[in-house]
Amino acid sequence: MIKTVTLREPVTFEGKEIEVLSIDTGKINGRLMRRVEGILSGQGSFTVNGQFSNAYCAYCGVIAAGHPQELLDELSGPDYMEVSTLVQGFLLGVDMPEETLLSETPK
Numbered sequence: 001m002i003k004t005v006t007l008r009e010p011v012t013f014e015g016k017e018i019e020v021l022s023i024d025t026g027k028i029n030g031r032l033m034r035r036v037e038g039i040l041s042g043q044g045s046f047t048v049n050g051q052f053s054n055a056y057c058a059y060c061g062v063i064a065a066g067h068p069q070e071l072l073d074e075l076s077g078p079d080y081m082e083v084s085t086l087v088q089g090f091l092l093g094v095d096m097p098e099e100t101l102l103s104e105t106p107k
Contacts, residue, residue, distance in 0.1 A: 001024075001025050001026060002022050002023065002024055002025075003022075003023045003025055003086055003090070004020055004021070004022050004023070005020065005021045005023065005061075005079070005082050005083055005086060006019065006020050007019055007020065007021065007075070007076075007079045008076060008078055008079055009075075009076040009078075009079060011071070011074040011075060012074075013067070013070075013071050013074050014068075018067075018071070021061070021062065021065040021067070021083060022065055022066075023061050023064050023065045023083070023086060023087070024064050024065070024066070025064065025087075025090050027063075027064040028060050028061075028064050028087065028090065028091070032060060032063060032064065033060065035063075036056055036059045036060050036063070037056075039059060039069065040053075040055060040056060040059070052088055052091070052092075054080070054081065054084040055084075057083070057084040057085070057086075057087035057088045057091070058072055058075075058080055058083050058084040058087070059072065060087050061083040061084065061086060061087040062075075062083060064087075
């Protein structure tokens with residue numbers, strides 16, 4: 001599923017103007033999550049429960065949008081937090097359709 005974040009402050013990155021990030025949540029899988037863990041561990045930034053840190057979620061989001069992780073450095077604070085919050089919600093299942101949640105409820 002594609003989740004769209006319209007940037008409040010578009011950025012120019014690698015010669016291209018970026019106004020929207022289209023985050024493919026289907027790409028946020030075990031491989032990507034372990035990759036981001038490795039990136040943050042190498043920076044000394046990964047902690048227990050790090051999967052829900054703003055940095056972890058923002059990294060997952062920007063990579064799942066098909067951009068290099070360095071794009072994060074160019075995002076405004078509010079745009080960075082919007083990407084992070086969107087991914088946090090996805091990982092926690094907050095954005096799941098109601099019928100999916102209901103169908104998994106024991107009867």
